[in-house]
Amino acid sequence: MPIHPIELADKLVRSGDKYRYRLDLQYDGTEFSGMQWQPRKRTVQKCLEDALEILFCSKVRVITSSRTDAGVHAERQVVHFDSAKWRKPSSIVRACNVTLPPDIRIVHAEEVDAGFHARFSAKWRAYRYQIAQVPVAIGRQFVWQYFKQVDTPRLCSLAGVIIGNHNFTAFAHESPTEKHNYECTVYRSEWRQVGDLLQYEIDASRYVHGMVRMLVGTMIDIASGRENMLDFDKIMKSMDNRFAGTKAPPSGLTLSRIAYREWPDF
Amino acid sequence: MPIHPIELADKLVRSGDKYRYRLDLQYDGTEFSGMQWQPRKRTVQKCLEDALEILFCSKVRVITSSRTDAGVHAERQVVHFDSAKWRKPSSIVRACNVTLPPDIRIVHAEEVDAGFHARFSAKWRAYRYQIAQVPVAIGRQFVWQYFKQVDTPRLCSLAGVIIGNHNFTAFAHESPTEKHNYECTVYRSEWRQVGDLLQYEIDASRYVHGMVRMLVGTMIDIASGRENMLDFDKIMKSMDNRFAGTKAPPSGLTLSRIAYREWPDF
Known part of the structure; x- marks a missing residue:
């Protein structure tokens, strides 16, 4: 470091x-x-x-x-x-x-006051991931432009699988130099269609490195019918990131808020 | 040219x-x-x-x-x-x-078919102008960051003044080489508050050069209490653009649609 x-x-x-x-x-x-x-x-x-x-x-x-x-x-x-x-x-x-x-x-x-710590006092964090299914010029910096057919109901049911406390090793970058805790509690994990955008919202106690982009990429791979993929919960249980899918591009990801009170409060 | x-x-x-x-x-x-x-x-x-x-x-x-x-x-x-x-x-x-x-x-x-002409077949055009009243980094390219206090009810009543057929010489760039028709029919002219954004929407048969930005700048000048300004309708009736106010920056302006059917249809 x-x-x-x-x-x-x-x-x-x-x-x-x-x-x-x-x-x-x-x-x-x-x-x-x-x-x-x-x-x-x-x-x-x-x-x-x-x-x-x-x-x-x-x-x-x-x-x-x-x-x-x-x-x-x-x-x-x-x-x-x-x-x-x-x-x-x-x-x-x-x-x-x-x-x-x-x-x-x-x-x-x-x-x-001196007791406040930006990282350690935080109770949970919310991220949003946005996918545009039609070409966009305005706001292209904030989306993943992805035009393949996506099975939206499938996507919504996949999202539900990760709610609760899980080990997210399968969706983490390897970091050989650091010892990590891969346990995160996910309070909310939801996809929704907003106009031409597919929006994913996740609220969790903490995140491991690369987690949201790997989760999004893997769900999208499965919901757009990429073959030879394990089931989503099998990937999670494998605790092996070689089974995860595509890593979604960073442009689509936004840290939307940091909360200092228990979920769902801010 | x-x-x-x-x-x-x-x-x-x-x-x-x-x-x-x-x-x-x-x-x-x-x-x-x-x-x-x-x-x-x-x-x-x-x-x-x-x-x-x-x-x-x-x-x-x-x-x-x-x-x-x-x-x-x-x-x-x-x-x-x-x-x-x-x-x-x-x-x-x-x-x-x-x-x-x-x-x-x-x-x-x-x-x-050969009868379609992008410009001459169009019946009306819609523009949107966006003002952010708090600092923004995400989407800053699409707003005017303007932090002075604005009298919103005043702004809404000013917008109504231009509805109908008027001569917009007072809100036009001078273009000495071209002879212009300054008559435009405005079908809609509305301000609204959307979160921290002030949005202005205008639908009109046509626009003269610089019109929306000069209208927005002048309304904002008046509604944020800039002194020594004529009344808005007096400015319009003057047909002299020296009485208009600030020209709002281009970043806030978006051509939102072109309609090929009579207003309010597309």
Whole structure:
């Protein structure tokens, strides 16, 4: 793992009084190498920390609720950060939105108590995946343009299979360097037709890396009749991602919200 | 006016049998210098004619229903063109969408009789203008981000003033080289709040150049309390565009449909 440049400096800031802020962000992930800081990459975290540094006149490290991959969008991502300086939350919104690039907007800021943690305090997260079944130019950045015939009732029944607590190893990227917990509790998993769009909505306690895109791709493979596929629940029970189907493209995926109360509340 | 390279060649094609096609297009106008062909500019017409030339193996000239300015979008624009060669409409959609850039999609094609003319057969056109009153990153290309307080009931009553047949000189670009008819019949002119968006919808027989953006900008100026403005109906009656307000940015404007039947039918 590359080391973030503020990792060490951060420890020094922790002496003395500090203020903790929660920011709610929206971003269009098309031009980002994901949310998380990476050396020499244009990431959401990098752009946001640069904007906060200008406002607070010192390095700021933000903690993200959920990492999103390159090309994945967020309608409402949550981060927190600490600062020794106080700023009025509404000024943070206005001032940062001036220096941030237009594909990131801070939509809300508030001061929170030291017990709040963007990631650990979150109870569940909602993602949306959108598939356009007709050609689209307007909003093409936010859909998967997929024109094969899809058996929608089949899709809806597949979605129901994953509700509850399951091991999602079969729908996870392999990450040999990290030990993972692959257990997630899925509260909602639903497909619906909205005009010419097929929308998938999932609410879960947590997600393993690549999970929503692999779930969507696999359900679509099965519902559009791709042969030689195992049944969906067999794939899940296999705990082997070689049985999963296509990985749906990142453009269709949006982190829609982070909730700090028990499901279905926010 | 620059001369389109096919203007002359076109006359030769007109001898002998030809087939006429109607195409319905969607485009994201952000990266285009408008719809209409211009020398050395990236326009929708240029890209479309290039794609059709590949398919038909000969130069094709498309006739557009409505010109749109640089940065203005179209959800459903209509064009027609003639060709000496016959192609199956569904093949035109599929084949052209392969060679077209992703910000233009053909969403429908059909063979029409020689009496159909994309512009002259159209009975009315609908435009939508969108204003976001909170910061947006997702879909920022399709809105005007405007954060001043707007008196919405005032806006709604202003919109009603233009319904009917009026002279729109006060909301037209000056075009010294062309003689214009400034009379337009407005069938619908409505603002509504959709979530955090203010949406304006207008259906009219025709539009003068710059009309929707100047109408929107002027209504917004008045409804957000800009001083020293004439009353809206006085501005209209003045037939002098120096009394109009701000011209709203092109990003918020979308040509939503072209209708070939009497209003309110399509």
